Amino acid sequence: MKVSFSATRRLMLTCSGIISLIIASSLIAATSSDNSAQPAIADLLANDHLDDYYSNVVLGYRIITETELYATRYVGNQLRCRNCHLDAGRTPDAIPLNVAGMFPKWRAKNGLKNGIELRIRECFLYSLDGLMPPENAPEVMAVAAYMHYLSQGQVIGKPPPGMGVPTLPNTGQDPNPVTGKAVYDAKCAACHGIDGAGDATHSYPPLWGSGSYNSGAGMRNIDKAAGFIWANMPFGSGRTLTPQEAKDVAAYINDQVRPIDPRQGKLRLAVDAIYLWLSNLW
Amino acid sequence: MKRLRHNLKTRLGDLLPEPPPAASFSWREELFAGFMGALIVIPQGITFAYLAGLTPENGLMAAIFTTLIISLFSSTPLIGGPNTAVAILIGYAILPFAGRGSDLFFSYAAWLSILVGVLQLAAWLGNGARLFRVFSPAAIAAINMGVGVTIIMAAIEGLLGTQPLATRFLFQKITIIITNGGDLINPYAATVGLSSLLLGLLVRRYYRRFAILAAMVWGGCLSFLLLKWDPFTVQLSVLGHIPLSTTYLGIPTWTSDHRHVMEKLIPDAVIIAFIGLSQTLVIAQDLGRQGFKNLQLSRETLALGLANFAAPFLGGFAGSGSFNRTAMNIELGAKTKWAGMSSALFVALIIWAGTDILAFVSMPVIAALLMIVGISMIKVSVMRRVWQDRAERLIFWATISSVFFFGLKIGIILGAVLSLGFLAWGTSRLVITFAGPDNHQCRVSGALFFGNINELEAIVTRSQSQLQLDISQLNYIDDAARRALESWRQAGVITHNQ
Numbered sequence: 174m175k176v177s178f179s180a181t182r183r184l185m186l187t188c189s190g191i192i193s194l195i196i197a198s199s200l201i202a203a204t205s206s207d208n209s210a211q212p213a214i215a216d217l218l219a220n221d222h223l224d225d226y227y228s229n230v231v232l233g234y235r236i237i238t239e240t241e242l243y244a245t246r247y248v249g250n251q252l253r254c255r256n257c258h259l260d261a262g263r264t265p266d267a268i269p270l271n272v273a274g275m276f277p278k279w280r281a282k283n284g285l286k287n288g289i290e291l292r293i294r295e296c297f298l299y300s301l302d303g304l305m306p307p308e309n310a311p312e313v314m315a316v317a318a319y320m321h322y323l324s325q326g327q328v329i330g331k332p333p334p335g336m337g338v339p340t341l342p343n344t345g346q347d348p349n350p351v352t353g354k355a356v357y358d359a360k361c362a363a364c365h366g367i368d369g370a371g372d373a374t375h376s377y378p379p380l381w382g383s384g385s386y387n388s389g390a391g392m393r394n395i396d397k398a399a400g401f402i403w404a405n406m407p408f409g410s411g412r413t414l415t416p417q418e419a420k421d422v423a424a425y426i427n428d429q430v431r432p433i434d435p436r437q438g439k440l441r442l443a444v445d446a447i448y449l450w451l452s453n454l455w
Numbered sequence: 456m457k458r459l460r461h462n463l464k465t466r467l468g469d470l471l472p473e474p475p476p477a478a479s480f481s482w483r484e485e486l487f488a489g490f491m492g493a494l495i496v497i498p499q500g501i502t503f504a505y506l507a508g509l510t511p512e513n514g515l516m517a518a519i520f521t522t523l524i525i526s527l528f529s530s531t532p533l534i535g536g537p538n539t540a541v542a543i544l545i546g547y548a549i550l551p552f553a554g555r556g557s558d559l560f561f562s563y564a565a566w567l568s569i570l571v572g573v574l575q576l577a578a579w580l581g582n583g584a585r586l587f588r589v590f591s592p593a594a595i596a597a598i599n600m601g602v603g604v605t606i607i608m609a610a611i612e613g614l615l616g617t618q619p620l621a622t623r624f625l626f627q628k629i630t631i632i633i634t635n636g637g638d639l640i641n642p643y644a645a646t647v648g649l650s651s652l653l654l655g656l657l658v659r660r661y662y663r664r665f666a667i668l669a670a671m672v673w674g675g676c677l678s679f680l681l682l683k684w685d686p687f688t689v690q691l692s693v694l695g696h697i698p699l700s701t702t703y704l705g706i707p708t709w710t711s712d713h714r715h716v717m718e719k720l721i722p723d724a725v726i727i728a729f730i731g732l733s734q735t736l737v738i739a740q741d742l743g744r745q746g747f748k749n750l751q752l753s754r755e756t757l758a759l760g761l762a763n764f765a766a767p768f769l770g771g772f773a774g775s776g777s778f779n780r781t782a783m784n785i786e787l788g789a790k791t792k793w794a795g796m797s798s799a800l801f802v803a804l805i806i807w808a809g810t811d812i813l814a815f816v817s818m819p820v821i822a823a824l825l826m827i828v829g830i831s832m833i834k835v836s837v838m839r840r841v842w843q844d845r846a847e848r849l850i851f852w853a854t855i856s857s858v859f860f861f862g863l864k865i866g867i868i869l870g871a872v873l874s875l876g877f878l879a880w881g882t883s884r885l886v887i888t889f890a891g892p893d894n895h896q897c898r899v900s901g902a903l904f905f906g907n908i909n910e911l912e913a914i915v916t917r918s919q920s921q922l923q924l925d926i927s928q929l930n931y932i933d934d935a936a937r938r939a940l941e942s943w944r945q946a947g948v949i950t951h952n953q
Contacts, residue, residue, distance in 0.1 A: 221553075221557065221558060221559045223554040223557055223559075224554050225550065227554060228553070228554025229554065229556060231557065232555075232556035245696055245697075245698040246696050246698075246814075247696070248696070283687065298686060298687060303695075303696075304686070304695050304696075304814060305686055305687070305693075306692075306695070307692035308618065309618070435685070435686045435687070436687055438683050438685075440680065440684045441684050441685055
């Protein structure tokens with residue numbers, strides 16, 4: 174008799190425990206989805222006493238905004254992350270960085286399931302035309318922490334609004350670099366320079382030449398570059414160009430000389446040619 | 456008072472850097488060893504700085520200035536500088552008080568290093584190096600060999616290009632790699648690493664001094680070609696462009712928070728100071744055993760304390776003597792401290808002039824170099840010599856297995872305790888020899904104390920006639936033994952000289 178009583182009581186206790194756990198976890202979920210709960214970057218920058226996570230967030234923010242100072246080891250050109258990820262990755266339609274919930278994801282570019290670290294490392298290799306950091310490099314972990322911080326409140330797997338760059342409508346015409354040059358000289362050259370070399374202060378990034386992204390970068394894709402230009406350029410008065418103008422400018426910019434895709438170096442071409450010759454010989 | 460003054464005078468004598476002996480060293484060998492040491496300390500300094508939660512710049516500053524100051528004041532070709540154990544301890548100590556990468560973290564690390572330096576300088580003033588003289592040669596050999604194996608094991612991931620494997624047990628790593636090697640190993644990294652290692656070992660057989668250089672040149676060229684072929688496919692970890700700036704020079708910031716935090720960090724500082732000092736003095740004594748006659752442990756203590764005290768003002772952090780770099784230094788034929796000092800200058804020169812070449816130095820090559828150094832630290836001849844004495848054999852195997860299974864810190868402590876124990880055991884033994892007609896003259900030597908007085912008592916009660924005890928050879932006699940002797944003398948059982 175006594176045994177059955179204590180068993181019932183235990184069952185009730187367990188049930189009430191589970192119910193209260195469910196309530197508590199739903200409460201926690203409700204509060205954590207509130208994006209304003211976490212401190213702003215300005216507060217974090219002003220605060221010396223940060224835990225390890227927020228210190229990494231701040232370091233990640235500094236890498237994004239002053240790449241050449243905080244990620245010197247792996248950068249190969251004159252770009253900063255924030256040159257494309259405008260406002261340190263907080264502007265929609267300018268490749269915002271609040272996309273931690275979208276990883277890991279499969280990408281056709283390398284045919285692999287990409288973790289967020291691999292994605293960051295690829296940016297160093299192509300867009301920053303540098304060396305690929307190791308997976309556990311502190312720089313990579315800091316940028317990942319910053320992206321995680323920006324992604325608070327997003328739904329995992331659901332693209333956040335303004336992810337990447339807008340896809341421009343089909344204008345029925347091919348992108349024309351000749352008209353693109355006219356548009357560039359009129360609207361872009363004032364800041365980026367006629368020679369596309371930008372300025373030394375890192376405010377206006379070089380668009381081609383040795384200081385810019387290499388041929389393996391995502392910006393080399395004319396559609397992506399056109400979407401970015403249409404939504405954000407000229408800086409401060411985005412969406413003033415027509416889609417066709419944006420495509421023409423993108424074609425002009427990507428027609429210029431820039432560092433080669435590191436996957437397609439002369440050595441790679443030579444090795445591939447020898448391999449082809451040998452396999453034909455067989 | 457007089458003794459104190461004498462003590463202080465000898466201590467102050469350490470402050471004058473001792474000129475290295477003029478006899479039998481060649482500048483070419485010293486500079487060559489210094490150059491190779493610089494090449495190997497650069498990646499290590501960066502890695503250890505990350506372990507301590509600091510930046511690559513801090514690691515390089517430590518590689519320059521900690522090494523320079525230690526070599527300047529040292530009496531042997533001991534190489535100091537950034538060190539794994541010390542770096543990890545710094546990182547762990549400060550993490551509860553500040554996040555990695557924050558300015559606060561850097562200033563706490565700097566003040567912790569200063570505190571460690573002050574404690575080591577205090578140890579130098581109090582002649583604390585005496586304590587470390589008890590290490591038996593077997594314990595030192597065991598620690599050295601254990602470190603050699605640990606270096607080899609730690610370099611496995613880098614050599615094969617796998618992710619860092621968090622294993623608890625030393626040889627677990629090998630099992631993981633054998634069972635899951637196909638998924639874990641990066642074939643390109645493994646090709647670079649293993650070919651450099653094999654070449655290095657081959658060259659080591661015939662031209663011992665050039666082994667590391669040969670492995671480095673071969674591995675460097677191979678990884679450069681692979682990276683130029685397709686950096687995405689080969690996925691080699693590289694060193695990257697190394698910055699060198701003077702912004703870190705100066706006095707670390709001090710706020711009102713610092714006092715409270717530093718008070719809490721005192722126990723950590725004591726541990727770090729002890730670990731750093733014991734590692735350095737173990738290395739120094741090992742050098743002494745290898746025939747560096749002008750070894751003075753108090754000088755090494757001073758050198759380490761000064762280096763750790765000064766490093767934070769120069770952008771570095773606390774370090775200690777380095778097992779692997781000292782081993783390499785000796786292997787390359789260095790005989791004086793010029794090797795270490797030139798190594799510090801070469802680091803600065805290499806970063807200043809060769810940063811673009813250095814950027815392509817890959818981790819498998821560095822791992823291969825460390826493995827060659829680790830292999831050179833395992834000496835069969837030493838093992839054979841230690842095997843001949845029972846006590847030494849026991850100390851050796853107990854110490855080396857604790858280095859394997861519980862890590863370097865426990866190994867050092869156990870080695871010290873065992874050495875001390877056997878020392879006490881050996882000196883406290885009572886040796887009784889009989890002489891004269893019908894053995895009534897008896898000489899007692901060693902130590903006579905409460906623990907072994909009953910041995911003597913048995914002899915005294917067994918003896919038929921009055922015993923003549925010769926106690927002039929005793930090196931220690933305690934109160935209990937003195938009282939027993941007195942009572943026997945009064946009972947007329949014995950007579951003894953004084």
